[in-house]
Amino acid sequence: xxxxxxxxxxxxxLLTAEREAPGPDAGAHDRVARKLASTLGVTLAxxxxxxxxxxxxxxxxxxxxxxxxxxxKLMVAAIVGGVGAGGVAATVALMHRHARQAAPQAPAVAPxxxxxxxxxxxxxxxxxxxxxxxxxxxxxxPGSTAPSSGDARASTPHHAAHHAAAATxxxxxATKTSAAKAHDDLxxxxxxxxxxxxxxxxxxxxxxxxxxxxxARRFAGGQLAEERDALRVAAxxxxxxxxxxxxxxxxxxxxxxDSLFLPSVKRAVAE
Amino acid sequence: MSVTDWMGSAQYRxxxxxxxxxxxxxxxxxxxxxxxxxxxxxxxxxxxxxxERDLDDLCHDVFVIVFRNLAVYDARRPIxxxxxxxxxxxxxxxxxxxxxxxxxxxxxxxxxxxxPPADEVMLQRERQRLVLRALETLELDRRAVFVMxxxxxxxxxxxxxxxxxxxxxxYSRLRLARADFAEAVRRAQxxxx
Numbered sequence: 001x002x003x004x005x006x007x008x009x010x011x012x013x014l015l016t017a018e019r020e021a022p023g024p025d026a027g028a029h030d031r032v033a034r035k036l037a038s039t040l041g042v043t044l045a046x047x048x049x050x051x052x053x054x055x056x057x058x059x060x061x062x063x064x065x066x067x068x069x070x071x072x073k074l075m076v077a078a079i080v081g082g083v084g085a086g087g088v089a090a091t092v093a094l095m096h097r098h099a100r101q102a103a104p105q106a107p108a109v110a111p112x113x114x115x116x117x118x119x120x121x122x123x124x125x126x127x128x129x130x131x132x133x134x135x136x137x138x139x140x141x142p143g144s145t146a147p148s149s150g151d152a153r154a155s156t157p158h159h160a161a162h163h164a165a166a167a168t169x170x171x172x173x174a175t176k177t178s179a180a181k182a183h184d185d186l187x188x189x190x191x192x193x194x195x196x197x198x199x200x201x202x203x204x205x206x207x208x209x210x211x212x213x214x215x216a217r218r219f220a221g222g223q224l225a226e227e228r229d230a231l232r233v234a235a236x237x238x239x240x241x242x243x244x245x246x247x248x249x250x251x252x253x254x255x256x257x258d259s260l261f262l263p264s265v266k267r268a269v270a271e
Numbered sequence: 272m273s274v275t276d277w278m279g280s281a282q283y284r285x286x287x288x289x290x291x292x293x294x295x296x297x298x299x300x301x302x303x304x305x306x307x308x309x310x311x312x313x314x315x316x317x318x319x320x321x322x323e324r325d326l327d328d329l330c331h332d333v334f335v336i337v338f339r340n341l342a343v344y345d346a347r348r349p350i351x352x353x354x355x356x357x358x359x360x361x362x363x364x365x366x367x368x369x370x371x372x373x374x375x376x377x378x379x380x381x382x383x384x385x386x387p388p389a390d391e392v393m394l395q396r397e398r399q400r401l402v403l404r405a406l407e408t409l410e411l412d413r414r415a416v417f418v419m420x421x422x423x424x425x426x427x428x429x430x431x432x433x434x435x436x437x438x439x440x441x442y443s444r445l446r447l448a449r450a451d452f453a454e455a456v457r458r459a460q461x462x463x464x
Contacts, residue, residue: 006446006449006450007421007449007453008453010456011452011453011456013398014398014401014402014405014456015402015421015422017395017398017399017402018318018398018399018402018403018422019422020395021314021399023310023313023314024309024310024313024326024330028309028313028326028327028330029306029309031327032309032327032330032331032334033305035327035328035331036305036331036334036335036338039331039335040335040338042301042302042338044302044305189342190341190342193342193343194342197343223339224339224342227340227342227343230343231343260340261343263435
């Protein structure tokens with residue numbers, strides 16, 4: 001189809017103008033980041049740093065890397081957002097966590113896939129337990145605040161004020177703990193599924209299935225259970241258990257009729 | 272058919288989706304994706320008819336989905352078509368709600384001839400407004416293909432994958448969208464051409 005012949009130069013000029021339309025205002029990055037922190041428990045970059053990272057990424061990445069792999073984009077994003085902004089301020093806490101979790105398997109910024117042979121995989125038990133030991137660098141609960149020193153009760157006797165502050169701190173800590181746990185669990189889930197996928201990439205279906213079993217044991221109703229079930233279908237097919245793969249695919253379709261992964265699951269069991 | 276074959280030759284059909292297998296996961300970091308692509312998501316939602324005041328909320332919704340699905344995103348594929356697919360679904364839900372449907376219907380079908388611009392900046396802004404108003408006259412399915420292809424510059428196979436439609440359907444939608452868009456612009460300019 002010769003697409004361009006249907007657009008007159010004037011229409012193309014209009015579309016060119018739209019391509020150059022301004023993006024979100026300067027505060028949008030932080031506003032959305034705060035909402036995401038509240039929803040997901042991820043700690044994104046601070047306002048000043050995030051603005052620098054965002055503007056840099058948005059002006060550099062699209063021009064240089066549109067259509068390229070995400071891995072390549074992220075290499076630039078890491079440079080722009082982390083090193084370029086001082087190496088600390090714009091670096092995101094979550095990235096530290098990922099880097100630590102990923103360290104045994106791959107560098108934080110991996111070279112493009114085709115040129116790098118797969119790294120040796122650690123045994124399944126190590127994969128299953130490693131993320132749980134990661135220090136909680138990003139475990140600051142969204143919306144959590146220090147105990148208020150401006151409260152009216154601050155004028156009460158010292159020990160009472162101290163007690164109230166301690167109670168507030170305990171409540172805040174509980175909130176932190178809950179949010180941080182949910183976030184930590186999600187990170188562990190993601191790490192497990194990443195390992196399962198890597199195992200499949202290496203045609204190691206038994207290992208992939210073992211990791212998926214481990215995920216199912218630890219996170220039966222986990223936040224990524226749907227993704228796990230989808231991966232299991234492909235892993236079963238890879239293992240040669242086509243009947244089992246079809247059975248799980250049918251079950252997946254029944255349990256997740258609107259899943260984003262359903263088409264892929266169907267294809268996975270297509271002869 | 273082996274999984275490897277399946278991964279290499281998959282013809283995606285139905286919905287925007289991350290491929291299930293293979294990705295050098297350690298390089299896919301949500302904060303970096305957010306930092307690099309918020310602007311693209313924001314512009315995409317705007318072009319899909321999301322009201323200005325709702326853009327923050329819907330950007331949030333898109334990135335929540337991105338966060339939950341990044342673990343199964345195939346990092347070897349360009350990310351923007353994948354993001355567009357997610358944004359498209361979010362925008363579709365948004366427009367289906369009665370509250371927004373009334374607003375969209377009441378404010379976007381009317382295409383008004385812009386006043387003569389005072390200078391180049393004004394001209395550029397008027398062009399952008401004209402494009403958005405013309406886009407609003409397009410059915411959302413057609414509009415998505417049109418925006419992805421003629422504004423974003425994605426290739427049709429990626430568009431078909433992102434939107435979950437057969438390639439021929441994507442081409443058909445592009446053809447129809449262009450005709451709709453041209454007609455909308457003509458009407459906006461007083462039907463002079």
